[in-house]
Amino acid sequence: MFPKDYNFTNSIQSTATVTNAQHKVGRSFAFDYKTHRFVFKDGRNIEDTQIEAIKQWIELFIRTEMKKYMIYTDSFGLDLRKLLGYRLPRSYKVAEIKRRITEGIMNKVPCVVIVKDWQFNAGIFYFTVVTNTGEEVKIDYELEL
Template structure:
């Protein structure tokens, strides 16, 4: 009388579709500001390395600045407002720390493989702000990430 559903297959199809929508990721040298090329081709990365590149790109991209990333009604807009938070404003360090953590956690949880972040900290060195944290993936793997502004 009731239809039979194979929920395991449905979940697998949805997870595959999520990964497919994330697209390919190519190795990027953030210090040089260019893609890494080997034998005349872009170097494709997968797994944790692809997630690391994605994290660095989304954190370095200014939200609302580029039309290509514009989303309907600014919902799930690509990027962050980190640069606006740290440039030209004198705000209490505890406020800056908590706001950076909130925004970074919010944007990183959009990735289908990221479960959460922990051990969040910032280090100010003259004109450079270093943001460090540990990423915990849904499969239980972890890695440390550092982004400099």
């Protein structure tokens, strides 16, 4: 069925190495999620540092509902519709949300190497993200279960 003279192992690549192979975040402008506006100073956009840009990427990833906006790929964002609002055990919901956020960050957010130190308290998820430069970024995100 398959040709014997073709090496298939060279043509298959891991999606994690392809999608998260970037070593730079690139230019990112500061965005205030509370006011839903870009941040300006003296009439110009403020450019984020690499750490602030990573925080912004993570915030965008968590806030974006998967497959809702055509500008993003079908795999960008979280799909929590079947978790929230249903009568599932709270521990299952927390574990599944942790898993989905961790997998998404590792595959979609540039420069992230590790997601660790998860905590959940009163509807707020706390976790730490380690960048490829070794810097640790503390993230907290409120989510109603």
